[in-house]
Amino acid sequence: MNGDGTRAVRAGLPEPETYRPTLPGPVFTAHYHLHGDDDPATGPYTYGRDANPTWTLLERALGELESPDAEAETVVFASGMAAISAVLFSQLRQGDAVVLPDDGYNLLARLRERLTGYGIEVRTAPTAGDAQLRVLDGAKLLWLETPSNPGLDVCDIRHLSDAAHAQGALVAVDNTLATPLGQRPLALGADFSVASGTKALTGHGDVLLGYVTTRDPELAASVRLWRKTVGAIPGPMEAWLAHRSLATLHLRVDRQATNALAVAEALRDRPEVSGLRHPGLPEDPSHRQAVAQMRGRYGCVVSFALPDRDHARRFLGALRLVDDATSFGGVRSTAERRGRWGGDAVPEGFIRFSAGAEDPDDLVADVLGALDEAARG
Incomplete structure (x- = not known):
């Protein structure tokens, strides 16, 4: 299977079996039958915190999407933050140093506090310009987020990984915004590709999920042991819904990327808009690196700033096809004034806009109409 669409539709499916569904339903169980003389260590399913057949199929599917050309292992988690935490805390020990982006997902700041409390040195630098290289010396792990959230800067995964x-440092890449159809960190030299499946991967705003994919069996085992130890496991229904959603991933990602670019292009000439960012825009500072590294899909997110908080609120209130909600990557467009959460170094009028799967003309018209209404005060 060479095409992204074909792979997404077929990923992780079991061999066809007469009178059985193409994708078996979720397996709900806390334990499995074990015979008295069986060695639990040799069985694939022994206890519900260790493994589940529904996870297995999803993990196989995600491995095929993240690493179609080389064997890889995926470990699924209850959320994206559980996946991020698993990599950091399974690999780092007291006295180690880790390099994080200072413009990444805002909960990284909370993780920084926790890591520091455990005696781990945390260094930070911006994503743009591969600036994390400047603080890499002696680090155990380099954490990249590209494109960054919410600023949409892009760094050179290959260069930084090398x-x-x-x-002697490991490299992990948060691939949430790009998805495995937009970017393959493992093929670019990273040791871990990590993502929140809550976003574009599942795409319907109804599932919390995360995962870690790696080509190194020992690294996979350490992450899997962390999941077992802290119990950060996904429910079988969430795992099944995620696998079900993969079949339309290529359709959703393509439509959302098209819509995001259309919105970005429509915002270019608006005098009240500043700081417009989308990697698909030729004039965007990240465009050249995005073209070299991403696979022709530049994501669903557009970021920009309006003059102030009140202007941003009026804009959000005037939208009719766009939900005022956090998160991104869903089939229904969302937007929010990102500063309401704190933790992001953004202006008060900063908007993170996530393009959904609506008709592009309708979406652009709604955005421009809302801008007009907000400008009138």
Whole structure:
């Protein structure tokens, strides 16, 4: 299977079996039958915190999407933050140093506090310009987020991975915004590809999920042991819904990327809009690196700033096809004034806009109409 669409539709499915569904339903169980003389360590399913057949199929599917050309293992989690935490806390020990982006997902700041409390040195630098290289010396792990959320800067995964590996450091990439159809970190040299499946991967705003994919069996085992130890496991229904959603991933990602670019282009000439960012815009500072690294899909997110908080609120209130909600990557467009959460170094009027799967003309018209209404005060 070479095409992204074909792979997404077929990923992780079991061999066809007469009178059985193409994708078996979720398996709900806390324990499995074990014979008295069986060695639990040799069985695939022994206890519900360790493994589940529904997870297995989803993990196989995600591995095929993240690493179609080389064997990889995926471990699924209850949320994206559970997946992020699993990589950081399974690999780092007291006295180690880790490099994080200072413009990444805002909960990284909370993780920084926790890591520091455990005696781990945390260094930060911006995503743009591969600036994390400047603080890499002696680090155990380099964490990249590209495109960054919410600023949409892009760094060179290959260059940073080569530099990190030359110093003996591991590399993890948050691939949430790009999805495996937009970017394949493992093929670019990263050791881990990590994502929140809550966003574009499942795409319907009804599932919390995360995952970690790696080509190194020992790294996979350490992450899996962390999941077992802390119990950060997904429910079987969530895992099944996620697998079900993969069949339309290519359709959703393509439509959302098209819509995001259309919205970004429509915002270019608006005098009240500043700081417009989308990697698909030729003039965007990240465009050249995005073209070199991403696979022709530049994501569903557009970021920009309006003059102030009140202007942003009026804009959000005037939208009719766009929900005022956090998160991104859903089939229904969303937007929010990002500063309401705190933790992001953004202006008060900063908007993170996530393009959904609506008709592009309707979506653009709604955005422009809302801008007109907001400008009138």
